[in-house]
Amino acid sequence: MRLSDALQGQRIKIVKVREECALHAKVQAMGLHSAREATVLSRSGRMMLVEVGNVRLALSDEIAGYVEVHPQL
Amino acid sequence: MSENGRTVRVAIAGNPNTGKTTLLNRLAGSTFAVGNWPGVTVERKTGFVQFQGWRIELVDLPGLYTLEPLTEDERIARDYLLNERPDVILNVVETPRLERNLNLTVELAELGIPMVMALNMMDEAQRLGISVDVGKLYALSGIRAIPTNGRSGQGVRELLPAILEAHQRQQRPTLALIHDEDPLMANLRAAAELDAQSRRLGIAEGLYRAVVQRREAQAREFSAALDRVLLHPVLGLVAYLAIMYLFFKVSFDFSAPLMDWLDGFINGYVGQIAATALMQIGAPELVVRFMSEAVIGGVGFALTFLPLIAVMFFLLTLLGMSGYMARLPFLLDRFMRHLGLNGKAVIPLLLGLGCNVPAVMATRTMESPRDKLLVVMMIPFMSCPARLVIFSFFATLFFPQNAALVIFGMYALGVVVALFTSLLLQRALFKHESSAMLIELPPYRLPHLPTVGAIVWSHVREFLYRAGTVIFAVSVVIWSLIHLPPGATPAESIVARIGQAIAPAFAPLGLGDWRITTSLVPAFLAREVSLSFMATVTAAEEEASEERAFDFIAETQEQAEGLLRALGQSVSSLLNLNLQTLNVEEDEETAFLRDRVRALFTPASGLAFMIMLLLYNSCLAVYGVMDKEVGRKYALGFLAWSFVVAWVVAFVVYQVAQRVLA
Known part of the structure; x- marks a missing residue:
């Protein structure tokens, strides 16, 4: 599934960031890269708030759509 | 190296909002604007300080996450680092979020420029139960790290002798010379087959695991609680x-x-x-x-x-x-x-x-x-x-x-x-x-x-x-x-x-x-x-x-x-x-x-x-x-x-x- 499909409160593990994403390098450097676990804290319109470790990132659906994730229990 | 009559040019580089300008203000006595959001600094700002007979030129660069720029401010920072080749890089990292910050550190290390790291916001890291083994960090990376607190000024003056030493001894990062038994090495091996960025991310993660210890501490819920209200749709x-x-x-x-x-x-x-x-x-x-x-x-x-x-x-x-x-x-x-x-x-x-x-x-x-x-x-x-x-x-x-x-x-x-x-x-x-x-x-x-x-x-x-x-x-x-x-x-x-x-x-x-x-x-x-x-x-x-x-x-x-x-x-x-x-x-x-x-x-x-x-x-x-x-x-x-x-x-x-x- 894609990060953009994740629900509020859901914990996910990042599989990869697809290279078609224009912000591919930046997304990964900001902490969203393979094997990292993250939690979707909230959603507002096209935006979602994701916590990765101690970092909180706000990203739009356009970017989240390029991030492949596995849901975690 | 450009040593013009005992001058050291230092690039202050790091992720956005890590306190780079605050450190510059502390070191050079300047009053450049600071804030708590990414993008306060969008152009180069320069301050000077005299130390042990040296004139240290401190160039504060806009924050960046990688050396692949997308925005104009990131391009300014990247161009300075690549084209003007400072004598020393002062890599300012946000210690509470060190894992993410190290991604850029690894990329900066590849430039082969002597480097010093300011482990900034150390007080916040300590409250989160995060401690960094600076000795091990130096042994693994060749980067001398100084714990600092830009707000109080703690540790900031210690950056100057470290910068001079890095310049005089040409202490370049040595990420390739890592000991075999370290977790970093395992990550290096695993990353060997990957593309350049994945390799960097792997090294950064390994370095983080090797030098950072997190003890169970009451994580600050203040931001989370405030966000539940202030970021609520209504x-x-x-x-x-x-x-x-x-x-x-x-x-x-x-x-x-x-x-x-x-x-x-x-x-x-x-x-x-x-x-x-x-x-x-x-x-x-x-x-x-x-x-x-x-x-x-x-x-x-x-x-x-x-x-x-x-x-x-x-x-x-x-x-x-x-x-x-x-x-x-x-x-x-x-x-x-x-x-x-x-x-x-x-x-x-x-x-x-x-x-x-x-x-x-x-x-x-x-x-x-x-x-x-x-x-x-x-x-x-x-x-x-x-x-x-x-x-x-x-x-x-x-x-x-x-x-x-x-x-x-x-x-x-x-x-x-x-x-x-x-x-x-x-x-x-x-x-x-x-x-x-x-x-x-x-x-x-x-x-x-x-x-x-x-x-x-x-x-x-x-x-x-x-x-x-x-x-x-x-x-x-x-x-x-x-x-x-x-x-x-x-x-x-x-x-x-x-x-x-x-x-x-x-x-x-x-x-x-x-x-x-x-x-x-x-x-x-x-x-x-x-x-x-x-x-x-x-x-x-x-x-x-x-x-x-x-x-x-x-x-x-x-x-x-x-x-x-x-x-x-x-x-x-x-x-x-x-x-x-x-x-x-x-x-x-x-x-x-x-x-x-x-x-x-x-x-x-x-x-x-x-x-x-x-x-x-x-x-x-x-x-x-x-x-x-x-x-x-x-x-x-x-x-x-x-x-x-x-x-x-x-x-x-x-x-x-x-x-x-x-």
């Missing part, structure tokens, strides 16, 4: 509106008594002292008039608005340093999206309430040139404190019962015209949608009051500088022109002739008097100059008042008591949640100016005048920075557009208001 908006209301309420109500006092202090006290002193030394009457009309009347009048400017910058700095401003793009994106804009546009637009110049520069953080251009074209319509000076004067003069409402209306009108401009540009030039958005939300932080004070002081200093240069120069030129040709009355002067020549263009707005039209011309240099102009002209027209006895001790005592009273009123205004009017009491010193302005304007033409100064391009400095950021074509286009839209809106409002207010 509660967050209510909180935003409440914060904005308080922002303006405190700005107006706290500063009003102090402005009132300053008004009397400059005109009634300083002016009297100057006039008495000049007369006692037998100065010619022309010199006495110059002092009272050009200096006290022009410059002094503008200075009375200093409290308003200081309070507004104080509050804006609090918003920025607390971390709240960084959250507004997330909170307001869905609204901005409906208007075809990116949520990131909120920060430059909000900064525009402080000053349009840094606001235009802040658009460098926007990834899309389309979004950047749209926001740049909106910013000059955001009302800055210089325009607030005009609004507060006219609103209290013509609408004393509804001054706050009129001022709020001006701000709202600016926002509406900005949005209209953006929508028009989107329809005409940019049909595709706004770009994607990715931002980091920093934790909430209690603003460090000495730093806030330093930032406010830098803005106050800038205003004083403008008063002492631009406003003074304009006042002197205008005063001279009012008295030319020799022997002419102000109505026959050169200034009057210039004003009369352009008056027909503004007559349909009710602004046909030469004193008004001429004041619009220097307003292009700085908005508040228009009021200084009127003060100078009316002072020149005023009959010389009778000399009155000046008791220095009694007057000084009265001023001191007045200041205490004003401070008391300012503080007590904070206890009242209702927005009171900006009631600047009239005193005899400025009564003449107010009477003359009342005679020159009607309430309707007063509104038209405010609208012209609100909407017609904010000032020369903004035009200059627009030219630099989006090119001359768009900057000139904006000048023409803003004049047309200002004239049309002022005309409509004047015509309607004339009938309604008659």
